[in-house]
Amino acid sequence: MNKKLGYFQSGFRLGHQTPAVGIPFRLRSAFRQGQLVRSGLAGLASRLLGSSLRLRVAGALVAIAMLFAAIGVAGLTLLGGPLGALFAGAGALGVVVIALLEFTVRHSVGIPMQRAIQAARAIAGGDLSCQIGTTRSDDVGQLLRAMRQMNLNLVAMIGDVRGNVDTMSAATRDIAADNTDLSARTERPATGVEETASSMEQLARAVRQNAGNAKVTSGLVLQATVVATRGGEAVARVGETMGAISKAGKRIEDIIGLIDGIAFDARQRQGTHRRADARYAKRPG
Structure with missing residues (x-):
């Protein structure tokens, strides 16, 4: 077993x-x-x-910065003199450039994408009170504005549905009250011909009022249909927003490819410098 x-x-x-x-x-x-x-x-x-894209980009940039620093230290240690100082300056400049690039990527892509993810999770959790504001006009700004428009459309759609439900509830209560009144009147015994005629007249008025209420209910049903159509349009706009998110992800992949190319080029340069250092070390004093 x-x-x-x-x-x-x-x-x-x-x-x-x-x-x-x-x-x-x-x-x-x-x-x-x-x-x-x-x-x-x-x-x-x-x-x-x-892991998240921001952490992976930061890790790649840190690796490149360490590579530049290693090149500068190796040049200063092995070569010395003006050439070594030149290598050290180039390494320091590379570290500064990589630091600026990491700062730019983090503030232009990482932080806005984190805000977009938090807003999307809040909307998915049913919290439509989140504020999504941006003044940017690039792809990330368009993504944030699209999410803000989606949030506003959802709030408006829910408000319309709630208003129509309240209207239908009021009309239903009126119909129930009229039906109760009609039932009470029909249960009363007729005391005479005049009273019977009066009761029939009141019954006719109640029937006409019920017919009017039925028309009102039909109008409310039509309004509910319009609201459902708007909901379908809102869902379509959500699909467009997801497409925009996919395009933004592809562009971010292009940025990662560019960073990988920079790292590869730096590794090739390091290999070239090592071979040059080896040839220099083999020269007779």
Whole structure:
């Protein structure tokens, strides 16, 4: 009989045993933001590879800055003199340029994208009171403005639906009151011909009023149909917004490719400098 072993960190029990050799093992996992992820070293490596774009860009830029610094220190140490000072200055300049590039990327892409993610999560959670404001005109600014328009459209649509529901509730209460009054009048015994004629006249008026209320209800149903159509348009605009988000993601991938190219070029230059240093060291005194 197989023995049940292993637990999820979220509380779910997992039973598993290797059929061939009968050696049990534990599979440890955890739920993070609605996803089942692995823990341990494998899970850590997976989380590092799938970390946020801002962290990956920052890591690449830090690596490039360290490479420039290493080139400057190596040139100053191995070459010395004016040439070594030139290498050191080039390395320092590279570090400064990379720092400025990281600052620009973080403030132009990283922080606005984080704001957009927070706003999208708030809207997905039902919080339509979040304020999404921007004065930028680039792709990130267009994305934030599209999300703000989506939020405003959702608020307006919910307000229209609520108003129509209140109107329909009032009309329904009026119809119920008229029906109650009609039922009470029909239960009263007729005391004479005049009273019967008067009751029939009142009944006719109530029927006409019910017909009018039915027309009002029909109009309200038509208004509800219009609101549903607007909801469909709002959903279409949400689809366009998601397309804009996808385009922004592709452009960010282009930025990462450019940074990878810079890193590759820096590595080639470091190899060239190392070979030059080796040839210089082999020269006779």
